[in-house]
Amino acid sequence: MTQQELADQIGVTRQTVNAIEGCKYSPSLEVAFRIAQVFDKPLEDVFQYGAQPE
Amino acid sequence: MHASFEEKSVWIQLVSTVAVLGAYFVVAALMLSKGVTTVIAFVPLFIVPVALLVVVLTVGHVVVAITARPDGRDERDRIIEWRAESNSSWILGVGVLAALTGLVVSLDNVWIAHMLLLSMLLSEVARFIFQLVYYRRGMEK
Numbered sequence: 361m362t363q364q365e366l367a368d369q370i371g372v373t374r375q376t377v378n379a380i381e382g383c384k385y386s387p388s389l390e391v392a393f394r395i396a397q398v399f400d401k402p403l404e405d406v407f408q409y410g411a412q413p414e
Numbered sequence: 415m416h417a418s419f420e421e422k423s424v425w426i427q428l429v430s431t432v433a434v435l436g437a438y439f440v441v442a443a444l445m446l447s448k449g450v451t452t453v454i455a456f457v458p459l460f461i462v463p464v465a466l467l468v469v470v471l472t473v474g475h476v477v478v479a480i481t482a483r484p485d486g487r488d489e490r491d492r493i494i495e496w497r498a499e500s501n502s503s504w505i506l507g508v509g510v511l512a513a514l515t516g517l518v519v520s521l522d523n524v525w526i527a528h529m530l531l532l533s534m535l536l537s538e539v540a541r542f543i544f545q546l547v548y549y550r551r552g553m554e555k
Binding site: 371372373374375376379382383384385386387388391 | 416417418420421485486488489490491549551552553
């Protein structure tokens with residue numbers, strides 16, 4: 361899945377998805393839940409506190 | 415990372431505000447140094463940059479919108495704007511306090527008007543810079 365496809369599904373810009381991936385922005389709970397829903401994973405599988413960019 | 419439409423918009427606002435209102439302040443400073451102290455003398459000088467700023471901002475945004483599809487504002491854009499404004503609004507506050515002090519000590523109106531204008535300009539420029547820093551470096555630290 362591309363950043364643009366994910367961005368379109370969760371209702372943010374591609375740059376915001378990029379910033380979340382790079383740990384430059386912590387999304388709101390609403391966006392975090394939407395991302396988890398898209399990947400059909402629990403929230404804690406997608407986001408970890410203090411995570412570093414891979 | 416390519417800049418979003420919102421980030422490009424901030425760049426346009428920063429460059430055009432600094433260029434146009436900066437030029438106004440250079441000319442205004444020259445007039446003040448030559449002893450022009452009536453507010454009315456500065457009105458035509460102020461109308462031109464304001465009109466020019468509107469034109470430059472409109473053209474700049476149209477050009478950016480043509481070259482790249484505007485992707486709308488999302489929560490990150492709004493948070494960046496709020497945080498940048500929160501970090502820069504004190505400059506306008508200082509300008510207003512300085513202008514009020516100027517009123518108390520009976521400073522010429524032209525100086526008070528320019529103190530307010532300058533603080534507004536500096537506050538806006540600081541807000542744009544903070545926004546760009548947050549867009550580039552993130553808000554995590």
